[in-house]
Amino acid sequence: MSSNPTDSADGDLSLIERDLRTIATALVGAAQDAGATHVEVEVRSTTRRAYEQGQRGRGRSAPAERVWCSVRVRDRRQATGLWQGEPRVSDTAAHLAGQALAAAAATPPDPADVRAGRLDVPDRGLGILDIRQEGITEADRAEVLEMNVEGVEGLAPGIVPVGFSYVEDRIERVFATSTGQLSTELSSRFLLRGTLRDEQADGAELVDSIQSRHFADVASVPLGVDMARRLEGFRTPADLPTGTTTLVIDQIAVARLLTALAPAFSAIAIESGQSFVAGRLGERIGSTKLHVIDDPGLSGALHTRSFDERGVPPMAIPLLREGVVGGAYVGPAMAAARGQRPTGHSRADGSLWIGNIIQRAGTRSRNMLLPEKGVLVAVEDILDTSGIDIVAGTIDVPVRALSMDGPTVVGCAGERRLRCSIEELLLAVEDVCSDQIRIREADVSTWIVEGISLQ
DSSP states (O other): OBOOTTOOSSSBOOTTTBOHHHHHHHHHHHHHHTTOSEEEEEEEEEEEEEEEEETTEEEEEEEEEEEEEEEEEEOTTSOEEEEEEOOOTTOBHHHHHHHHHHHHHTSOOOTTOOOOOOOOOOOSSOOOSOTTGGGOOHHHHHHHHHHHHHHHTTTSTTEEEEEEEEEEEEEEEEEEETTSOEEEEEEEEEEEEEEEEETTTTTEEEEEEEEESSHHHHHHSOHHHHHHHHHHHTSSBOOOOSSOOOEEEOHHHHHHHHHHHGGGGBHHHHHTTOSTTTTOTTOBOSOTTOOEEEOTTOTTOTTOOSOOTTSOOOOOEEEEETTEEOOOBOOHHHHHHHTOOOOSOBOTTSOBOOOOEEEOOOSBOHHHHSGGGOEEEEEEEESOGGGEETTTTEEEEEEEEEEEETTEEEEEEEEEEEEEEHHHHHHTEEEEBSOOEEETTEEEOOEEESSOOOO
């Protein structure tokens, strides 16, 4: 591959002949030559290895590399155009730049859609590239799958592994602009996903996964065993206690809930009235036990990044400060209008790119807090988050419910519904446990809620 970033803008974008920095600078130059007044380009290369193992044996795919480009331009009318996709071998930089400029020509001018200001991009301390990735062997990868499949087999009669899959990515991102910015980021991602079936419970299935920047996190967690124990626990049917009882919201449900709520803190959604927190900055909408931030700079976390798709290094945002609305995600245009720094949570198309959701843990464990509650109900998981409406501020979602006696699970009450306003639920959090764990992009702990019942 060529390593000269000053190659001509003409010609083939294939990685056979060009590296990512060359592709990015070629696209910037081509767009400028075609008349763009400002250009932002992101080029991303993902090299993927994928493996799977199930009842029919093991399979793997050959390592594959895919390149994705984003070309964002401003024309002389102050209109913005965007082209995104996977370039073909036959595509030239001039052709893709022309596609972006054609999109701008079909778009009304928007003087407020300004470019992002130049900020220093960190290139160290993010912990998002597993430096041991090059040393991972085929035997290491096979062992991850075998450990999980074998861990399930024989653990509980009737619970069988449908299959486990392992995906490993090495990602390079390059961001370049017509103002001279040229930033590079290298990262790794590892995914282990499993599906189990309970043949003694009408074929009920459970799907779960682990994702991390580091192989050791995926390789060391017995996902299959944990899933089998969860699925076995669902076998014992139980009725929910009548009346209003303490509600325990387990970590996986908290992670899904907070991730679904994050877009409500977009400054665009707030100013357009498309969020239940519109006009409520500095007001209390939750318990004093809830302190939640979005930190895309957290070392080693799943959504940590050097820069967003507008080239802005991200900053931590306090979404809730002890239950009070604390801050908002702000893109480049709104930041310029307000005289602020953009927060680094923007996609090239203007949509929100959330970071790592961090909920501060409590000081006491579940085993300390739950015995004093007696009979209670637990939300083990939220089965579908589409019923969380951040505009109306309501929740109407299916959940998997457990009946509990203190910290002991009595049985599974199956699928129930959680229906309330978002604010009602957040205000009802009486305590937060100390059992913080990382679930995908969220670091969360168990919630103990009073005054909310399942239906």
